[in-house]
Every structure is written in structure tokens, then in C-alpha cells.
Amino acid sequence: MKAKHQRLTLALIAVVALVGAGMLAAWALRSQASFFYLPAEYAAKPPEEGRAVRLGGMVEKGSIKTAADGVTISFVIHDDKARVPVTYRGILxxxxxxxxxxxxxxxxxxxxxxxxxxxxxxxxENYVPREMKGMTNEEARKMIEGAS
Structure with a gap:
């Protein structure tokens, strides 16, 4: 076999190996991907049971309820079109x-x-840490410089 054909064969094998490795990695990670849903999307076409997803929206006023155990919280996340009840066990x-x-x-x-x-x-975007609430910009700057 000529040197030109050997290089071409090696390049082809390398490309096939890279494509195979990419496909294998994608297949292995497919169940680990976490999809983002808005409440309307979640209500219209819910994900299959047990699939890891993220649900984002606004916490409905008056919906936060703490169970008797003190660590289980239920609330509703909503948007303009749908409401989704959520249960969480832990510290908020x-x-x-x-x-x-x-x-x-x-x-x-x-x-x-x-x-x-x-x-x-x-x-x-107007968030201010509790410790800096009510401070002027100059006071905040001095506090930050004093901490460094």
C-alpha cells in the first residue's frame, strides 16, 4: 500500500473514531440532560414520569404551605397560562x-x-444584600474596600 493510501486510511479511521466517540457520549448523557419547562409547556405536554427537568415561573401568592414535619413545603409555580403544584423537602x-x-x-x-x-x-436586577440595604453607594464602597 502506498504512503498516500495509508495516510488516507488513518485519517478515515480517526474521523470514524471521533464520530463514534461523540455518539457514544451523547447517548450516555441523554438521560442526564435537564430540560427547562415553563408552567404552560409543562401543563400542555408534561415530561415523562421520573425525567429530570427544571420548572421555572413565579411563585403564586398565598400558595406556600409548610407541612407538619417542618421541612416539606408545597407551593404553586405559575405563569399567565398555567399553574403547577410543587412539593419540596428541604431548606428554602x-x-x-x-x-x-x-x-x-x-x-x-x-x-x-x-x-x-x-x-x-x-x-x-435591583437586588441588594440585606447587610447593604439602606447604604449609599459611597458607604457600600467603603465597606467593600474595608473587607478586602
Whole structure:
């Protein structure tokens, strides 16, 4: 076999190996991907039971209820078109309040309820840490410089 044909054969084998490795990696990670749903999308076409997804929207006012055990919380995430009940067992982030944005990471249960494993609270662009609330920009700058 000529040297030119050997190089061509090696290049072809390398390309096939790379494509095969990419396909194998994609197949292995397909069940690990976490898809994002809005409440309307979740209600219209819910994911299959047990699939890891993220559900994002606003926490409905008056919907946060704490169970008797003190760590199980149920609430409703909604948008303009749909409401999705969510159950979470754990400690909520400080920024998680009614009327604010939240992302729940979890799975759909057999009864259609969303069971969250993790809650991410979203804040608006005007967020200020509790310690810096009421400070002027100059005072905040001095506090930050003093901490460094």
C-alpha cells in the first residue's frame, strides 16, 4: 500500500473514531440532560414520569404551605397560562418568597405533581444584600474596600 493510501486510511479511521466517540457520549448523557419547562409547556405536554427537568415561573401568592414535619413545603409555580403544584423537602433559599421568580429542579410524580430536589430563587436586577440595604453607594464602597 502506498504512503498516500495509508495516510488516507488513518485519517478515515480517526474521523470514524471521533464520530463514534461523540455518539457514544451523547447517548450516555441523554438521560442526564435537564430540560427547562415553563408552567404552560409543562401543563400542555408534561415530561415523562421520573425525567429530570427544571420548572421555572413565579411563585403564586398565598400558595406556600409548610407541612407538619417542618421541612416539606408545597407551593404553586405559575405563569399567565398555567399553574403547577410543587412539593419540596428541604431548606428554602432566603430569596424564595411569594410573588418572586423561582426554578424548581426535579421530576414529575405519578399523580402529576412536580417533586423538586432543588429550588433556585431568582431575584430582580435591583437586588441588594440585606447587610447593604439602606447604604449609599459611597458607604457600600467603603465597606467593600474595608473587607478586602
Amino acid at each position: 433559599p432566603d430569596l424564595f418568597v411569594e410573588g418572586s421568580g423561582a426554578v424548581a429542579e426535579g421530576r414529575r410524580a405519578a399523580d402529576g405533581q412536580f417533586v423538586a430536589d432543588n429550588i433556585l430563587a431568582k431575584h430582580d
